[in-house]
Amino acid sequence: MSDGLNEQLNLAVAEVSPKYLDSVEKYEFEPIKGYxxxxxRGKRPFTSTQYYPAQLKEVHGEEVDGWRNKIFWGDNLQVMSHLLKKFRGEVDLIYIDPPFDSKADYKKTVEIKGNQAETSATSFEEKQYSDIWTNDEYLQFMYERLVMAREFLSPSGALYLHCDPRKSPHLRxxxxxxxxSQNFRNEIIWHYKFRMMDSDNQFNRKHDNIFFYARSPETRIKMPKEAWVKEDLIKTRKQEIHIGDDGxxxxWMPGQKGNxxxxxxxxxxxxxxxxxVDDVWDMPIxxxxxxxxxxYPTQKPEALIERIIxxxxxxxxxxxxxxxxxxxxxxxxxxxxxxxIGADINLGAIQTTAKRLIGIAEDLRQKPLGDKTKPFTGFEVYNVNHYDIFRNPVQAKELLIEALEIQKLEFSTIFDGEKDGRMVKIMPVNRIATCADLNELIAGFDYKAWERKQNESPKRPVEKITLVCMGHESDLAAQLVLAAKPFNIHVEVVDILRDKADLEFRRDSQAKVAIKNGELVIERFYPMNLLQKLSLQKESVEDWKELxxxxxxDWNYDGAVLQPTVVDIPGKNELVKGEYLVPCDAGTIRVKIMDLLSxxxxxxISHGD
Incomplete structure (x- = not known):
């Protein structure tokens, strides 16, 4: 990427450690004996990545020993790139529950709050994220993130990767x-119980896989213990109970550790x-x-994660x-x-986590941990990249097609549409498009059709292609042209951040707040996207608080970072208050209202207004 564009987009570069690069250069991705x-297709060494800086958006709670926890909304590769300089070798534990390539879209049920939720079916499903990949794209995606993850672990650190049998052989x-391979410690089987189903082509699937890898031989665990059931202990030891002199x-127990x-x-x-504990964990969902x-879809039980942490x-x-x-x-x-430190590309994950942590922090203030353990209850929320362009990444492709007036191609497997005689491919949004993202497109090139076009018009490009992206590597177009050789194609890149900054991709919510008789009053709130979805469901809402x-x-907003002192998060069917007593020392007041779509x-508003 040119220096001018780097400066315009405020990009930075994170590099993988030389020790890892030495192994990459040594093996060059060619299998050798014993390795x-x-x-x-398209596998390539991961040596560095470009990323956008992070912007601090919210602060909750106080620092403890100079530390406040961190949550990032953004593509995790960019988030880790941003964090690498400060936290390389500093992390004790990484646990990840990445996409499983389940070929499914995961949805969250959105329910209207208040009494109406109990008396009528005022709910609908909102897609949260899609877990549908091509195999090569998924493997490169995971490979790059695992290379980066390794950089964060301390010499005694550990990584746990949660997956299921579909991709576990590849991920292993x-x-x-x-x-x-010498740092592989366990394949943990999380065995869970759920409704049994008879099948005539397979046994019931009742487990996930969790791979435990050490960063080095220094890695140790504090062995978790499970309670014995008296009958099971006797059966395991194959012993009868004896009564001692004291009753x-x-x-009988065998000798251990040299005795x-x-x-x-x-x-x-x-x-x-x-x-x-052994490597089969019986825990319910x-x-x-x-x-x-x-x-939230795919949520894991706290007991499972508690054992790992x-x-x-x-x-x-x-x-x-x-x-x-x-x-x-x-x-x-x-x-x-x-x-x-946490990160997710889905806004719903950020808002769900923040709400959850606010509640836990309040519980811990009322019921502190033991004397030896300090609760780190404060946390910060950051944005990486301009993610507010797309509130829901799952809908991004449809939004782009509409905003750029692209004609959809229903039967194309590699192109998303056509515009002005050019085939349009929408690259992954909410992160910088890389040359690795071109693999699916290259694999689908129609060389027979190109050969026919070249014979008919040797001097004309056999294809005109437009790549739509949100930040991109500088040689994106050149690499696609090179991959098409000996055929001549014309490639242009439309970068939303640079070329289409004025496009409207979402309908902003609207609200009116005022100060009356010493109280901040939310008079009206119109979450436009949510109201539109409710109208499609033919549902009506009388009170904005139900949404x-x-x-x-934040009673004294500094103009950049929200530091709320009022946190109104009601219970499941309770409503927000909507009216709040304004303190005497209030200045510029900042209000954030989150709807049911996150x-x-x-x-x-100024206190003097």
């Missing part, structure tokens, strides 16, 4: 390549000690009525989760007295 590697090989129940002598041990001591349930991070240690989702890792880390998830108020309106 199996996974290859895919990538993890071996990035971390070294206690006794059981070969068996001995009688009080049964209650063995039961109290518990048994070491979250019930629909559980307090921790957020409604307690085993592989010390009190006050730093935990990183860059596929944050509903914020379970962050929630558990806060409860266990760990510091954390609101939360209200945050979209928000922000506005300011």
């Amino acid at each position: 199996p590697m996974l290859n895919w 090989l990538i993890l071996d390549e990035v971390f070294g 206690r129940e006794m059981i 070969s002598k068996s001995r009688m041990v009080p049964l209650d001591e063995i039961l109290a000690r518990g048994k070491a 979250i019930s629909s009525s559980a307090k921790e349930r957020t409604g 307690a085993a592989s991070s010390p009190a006050g240690g730093l935990v990183l989760d860059f596929f944050m989702g509903s914020g379970t890792t962050q929630a558990v880390a806060m409860k266990l007295g760990r510091r954390f 609101v998830e939360s209200v945050l108020i 979209e928000s309106w922000e506005g300011s």
Whole structure:
């Protein structure tokens, strides 16, 4: 990318450590004896990445020992690139629950709040994210992020990757390549119980896979213990119960750790000690009525993450989760007295996590942790890149097609539309488009048709292609032209950030706030996108409060960062207050209203107004 464009877009570069690059250059992605590697179309070494700086948007709570937790809204590769300089080698534990390539769209049920929610079916499903990939694209996506993740771990750090059997063989090989097969510790089977279904072509699928990799031989765990069931212990030891001289129940135990002598041990001591956890974890999924349930799709139970965090991070240690989702890792880390960093590209994940953490922080203030563990309850929210262009990345392609007046192609597998005689490909949005993103397009080139066109008009391009992106590598067009050789194609790049900054991709919410009799009053609130969806559902709402998830108020807004002192987050079927007593020392007042789609309106009013 040219220096001029770098300066215009405020791009920076993060580089992978030379030690890793040495191994990349050594193997050059060619399998060698004793070193199996996974290859895919378009695989390339990951050596550096360009990224946008982060902007601090919200601050909640106070620092503890100079630390405030961090949440980032943005593509996780750019987020990690932004963090790498400060946190390289500083993270104790990484837990990630990335996309599974499940070939499904995940949706969240949106329900109107208040009494109306109990008396009528005022709900609809809103798509949160899509988990549909081409195989090569998915593998490159995960490979780059795992290379970056490795850079963050301390010498004693650990990584846990949560997946399912669909991609676990591929991810295991990538993890071996990035971390070294010698650092593989466990494949943990999370076995869960749910409704059984009879099938005549497969057994019931009842588990996920969690790969545990060490950063180095220094990595250790604090072994979790499970309670023994008395009958199971007796059955396992194949021993009968004996009664000791003092009347206690006794059981024979074999010698351990160099002591070969068996001995009688009080049964209650063995039961109290518990048994070491193995690599099959029987834990239920979250019930629909559980307090921790957020409604976010693919949410994992806190008990599962608690076992991982307690085993592989010390009190006050730093935990990183860059596929944050509903914020379970962050929630558990806060409860266990760990510091954390989280990231997600989905705005719904950011808002769900922030709301969840605000509630946990309040609970911890009322019921503090033990004396030895400090709760790190404060957190900051950052944006990376101009993500407010697209509130919902799943809808981005449709929005772009409409805004750029592209004619959709229903039957094309590689192009998204056509405009002015040019074939249009919309690149991944909400992150910088890279040359690796061209692989699917290149794989779908119609060389037979091109050959026919070239024979008919040798001097004309056989194809005119427009790439639509949101930030891009400088050689994006040149690499596509090179890949098409010996055919001549013409490629142009439309960069939304640079070329189409005035495009409107969403309908902004509207609100009116006023100060009356010493109170801040929200008089009206119109969440435009939500109201439009409700009108399609033929649902009517009488009170704007039924559409609101939360209200945050900063009484002395500095013009840049929201630091709310009023946090109005009602219960499931309760409504926000809508009226708030203004303190005497209030200055510029900033109000943030978040609706049920996790979209928000922000506005300011002066205390003197």
